[in-house]
Amino acid sequence: MNKQKALVILSPGFPADVNDTNCLPLQQSFVKTLKQSNPQLNIIVISFQYPFKASRYIWYGAQVIALAGKGRGRLFRLFTWQRAFSELKKINDKYEVTGLLSFWMGECAYVGSRFAKKNNLQHYTWLLGQDAKAGNHYVNSIKPQPGNVIALSDFLAKEFRLNYRINPQHIIPVGIDTDLFDTNRVERDIDIMGAGSLIALKQYDVFIKVIKSLTTEFPDIKTIICGKGPEMEKLKKLIIKLGLEKNIELKGELSHKEVLRLMQRSRIFLHTSIYEGNAAVLSEALYAGAHVVSLVKPMEARLAQHHIPDNAEHLPDLLLNLLNDRTLNHDPLLVDTMESIAARVLDLFVHERFADIH
Known part of the structure; x- marks a missing residue:
């Protein structure tokens, strides 16, 4: 029996329900659009710190596993990482995991990269802001390859290159719904x-x-x-x-x-x-x-x-x-849709492996 395919997303936080619109609006819009555009692909989100109650639930068709780390100190954080690793193992046993995507070069990327290496899986980290600054100790622990790093902007790619001598190979910016x-x-x-x-x-x-x-x-x-x-x-x-x-x-x-x-x-x-x-x-x-x-x-x-x-x-x-200037043009200016951004991220994973579900 063939296993169903799944893409796993690791995030420090995720909306507790569909009404939690202020929790990482960019990330939640991305996940929602990714699922809507690929209804037959299992999307599983492991959220490390928030929501603050450990639970499993369905959010716009995506499976969410909330670990409820609550941002607590080192011993609790290690326990949260162990739980994340355990959940990843269960997912990998049940599904054909196409790859892992981590939001921010932080604890999620650290756990995701370790699990991906151990199980020969694709893993990408999306640089999203202050994680590109100097002093991010996770970078030395992860030792990411340029081909596994996505930068949200040209600015972040340059910042990361200057601080860590790693030039992100992929630049995928903000999309809007x-x-x-x-x-x-x-x-x-x-x-x-x-x-x-x-x-x-x-x-x-x-x-x-x-x-x-x-x-x-x-x-x-x-x-x-x-x-x-x-x-x-x-x-x-x-x-x-x-x-x-x-x-x-x-x-x-x-x-x-x-x-x-x-x-x-x-x-x-x-x-x-x-x-x-x-x-x-x-x-x-x-x-x-x-x-x-x-x-x-x-x-x-x-x-x-x-x-x-x-x-x-x-x-x-x-x-x-x-x-x-009373002649300012106030027509909408569309930079990128979230649909196009979601497609670009998905294309980073081996495209032919999705061919049968598109």
Whole structure:
């Protein structure tokens, strides 16, 4: 009896249910699209840390095994790795495993690479952000080959090459699910929008100070920031200190769809992060018809509606020019669909092994 084929995905976290839309939206959209595009392929996700309750469940047709590591310390983490290894062995006994895909060059890639080597399986690691920075001790433990590393952007590939002398052979960027966007045109009544985790890396204090500089010419400028994080109280105090209560609204955490709706109401999406692998919000904002302004250039290709200043000091002038331009094109700009991204990742595994199920 022939075994069914399966692709195993290893991730530090995964949505607890279909309503958990804020948990790694890029990764969950990828898994959902991969399953929808390949209904006969078994997709099994092993989630190491989150959800916090150990369980097995079906999520949009994909099997999810939640180990509930809860981000605990070293002994608990080793136990989680042992459980992951045990689950991989069970899967390998039951299915014909076509390969393993790990999100981030971290613990998932470490366990996945060890299991793949032991069982002669294909394994790819998808570099997704800060894992490409210097100081990632997992890189030396894994010793990845260039052909087994996928970078989310040209920027991350370059960063990883500079820090570890390993040049990722594959660059597969962000894809978006166009079905999530409202097809009805709405008024663009928000001048500038930001969205993301409220952490120091994202530099929302810079965002706020830039808005303050713009109020000289645009005293009634309307801006919003969506997201939650440890910087929330600090940012609230800065807004009050600069007298921007009428200009900047901190929306807190919203559902993914609510954030997309706000993007479609925004003229400009401002991303002040000092380091960015290739944030999905940039591609989403472009498809929402907003002009994007960011400090980091993820891909070498230059897009007409994506503006990148030489440095943060030039942000006010760039934004002023955009705000004064009432002829801005707000048509949706599609970079990549999630369907095309899912197909590119799947093609990395031996394509002919899927031929009979496509």
